[in-house]
Amino acid sequence: MEYFIAKTFAGLENELFKELHGLGAQNCRKLSRAVSFEGDISMMYRANYFCRTALRVLWRRKAFKFRNNNEFYKNVFDYDASEVLSPDGSLAFHTTASDSIFSTPLYASVLAKDAVCDRFRDAFDRRPDVDRESPDVQFHIHIYKDEAQLFLDSSGESLHRRGYKVRNHPAPINEVTAAALIKMTGWKADCDVIDPMCGGATLLIEAAMSALNIPAGFYRREFGFYRWKNFDRKLWSEIRNEAEIADDVSVNFYGSDIDARYLETARANVRQARLQDFVVLEREKFQHSSPERTPSLVIFNPPYGERLSVDDSASLYREIGDTLKNRYPGCRAFLISSDIDALKHVGLKPSKKWNVMNGSLECQFVGFELFSGDRKSFVIKQKGGK
Ligand SMILES: C[S@@+](CC[C@H](N)C(=O)[O-])C[C@H]1O[C@@H](n2cnc3c(N)ncnc32)[C@H](O)[C@@H]1O
Structure with missing residues (x-):
């Protein structure tokens, strides 16, 4: 059994947990903005391919304690990166550290990079190059106090980049957030979906x-593991x-x-996803x-000033x-917005309210049961009264 971490946005951990569990991941545990799980390599491939609410999937290769730079270096040196990387390949490190001996995470990244490269030089007389833009192997190191975990990033480009966005809207909803919100509404493909302010059509797609x-x-054209030796x-x-x-x-x-321009954006994206037989688009206020x-x-994210x-x-x-x-009685409506004051209007x-992130924006996601007449009669009717 291998140990993995799937990352997501704050507020979406529940949905990611349910998805991973449903895909057969073992020992799923909710963390902050992530879910850890266990499984074999096929589970790692499965999570990358099927999970709608994960941003990336990290495969842990080593967990260790260290007291100083030397111990940190030695522990990373002991990991044999040639399982995934060749001496002619390229690599990059991304480190997050809190409460540790390192004054900056960058210093830990440089030390770890030296350790991996030195091991290659000892064994092959050659060493991989650093490529921050598009490395063959992207490492992540998580450091908390004196504990470090070394991960391989199996996803590469963030999984919210699904590959269907050929035109950009200036204020798009993140694909991972959109997928999670749809799950949170409880919709089971049992009624039509309407996004009346659809922009680039992310929610509909x-x-x-x-x-x-x-x-x-x-x-998607590529996943991080495509470029691994194994x-x-x-x-x-x-x-x-x-x-x-x-x-x-x-x-x-x-x-x-x-806005007609955004409908063109929506059309291009829907076409790219080959969903034009399912998604009907029109210009309308x-x-x-x-x-x-x-x-x-009804699900949408109205403009929110930012x-x-x-x-x-x-x-x-x-x-x-x-x-x-007045126009949607009998429907359920959900709005996401970072403009909390405006939402009050x-x-x-x-009937429902969640705090979620849309990319870097803190938002509220609210749901309404829409009915005609007054609320009291609606509630009585729902309870089976007259
Ligand atoms: C935040 S964006 C939606 C982005 C979209 N969810 C996406 O992922 O690309 C809000 C959209 O609402 C549209 N909009 C603003 N006022 C509107 C109105 N009164 N009726 C219909 N659309 C409106 C804007 O043109 C804009 O495309």
């Missing part, structure tokens, strides 16, 4: 991929063949946006929209509340 069982890594192509192809992608799904995905079918899941300028966020969010209440009572 993630929802459609999930409904059709398209693996999160399906469109990359097992046959096993990797077996893992990819585990995907049971559906041809069709009985629900639709509707996206609209007020949210205030004039209504659902094709009821119930539907990246898109909003003239008057209080009135925009008030109009969002009014539109949901929606004027509806949230």
Whole structure:
């Protein structure tokens, strides 16, 4: 059994835990912005390919205690990196350290790099080069006090880079956040999904991929382990063949946006994901929209000032509340925003509320049950009364 850590954003650990457990990972444990798990190499491939809520998967190669620079160097030197790296290859180190003897994590990275390279020079008379941009092997070191863990980054580029974004929106939601939010709503591909402020269509693409069982890594060209010496192509192809992608799904995905430029962005991304038969896009102001079918899941991230300028966020969010209440009765609506004050202007009572990160932005994700008439009658009706 090997030990791994899958990283995610703060607030999404629960969803990542459930996903890893569902994929067959053993001894899953929630950490801060990560979940640790155990399994064999096929589990590492599986997590990279199928996990929608992981940013990267790290494989632990060594855990040790050290009291000084020499002991740190010696412990890293003892690890035989030639299992993954050749002397002609390239490497990079990324270190996080807290409460340790190192005044900066960079110093620990340099020491570890020297240890790995010195071992190569002793054995082969040659040593790998450092390449910070695109190394063959990316190491991560986590140091807490006198404890260090040496990991290999099996993902390479962050897993939120799914490979379907060919056009960029100025304020996109992160793909990993989008996938987690959809899971958090409890949606089980049992009703249509509407994103009435869809921008680059991230939420719709993630929802459609999930409904059709398209693996999160399906469109990616590369994973970190592709460049490792011990990359097992046959096993990797077996893992990819585990995907049971559906041809069709009985629900639709509707996206609209007020801005024609962003609809072009959405169209390009949807086409790249080969989802144009499932995702319907049109230009429309949210205030004039209504659902094709009821119930539907409405999920969106309205503009929130940080990246898109909003003239008057209080009135925009008030109009969002009014539109949901008047035009979407019978639906469930979920909003994510970092503008916590503006969210209060929606004027509806949230039935659910979470704190989550969208990339580096702290956000609130809120859910509303939409009904016609007053709340009291709705609650009585839900309880089976008259
Ligand atoms: C934060 S962005 C959404 C980003 C999107 N989730 C993505 O991943 O690319 C908000 C979007 O809302 C759109 N928008 C703003 N006001 C709108 C309105 N009244 N009706 C429809 N769309 C609107 C903007 O044009 C913008 O594309």
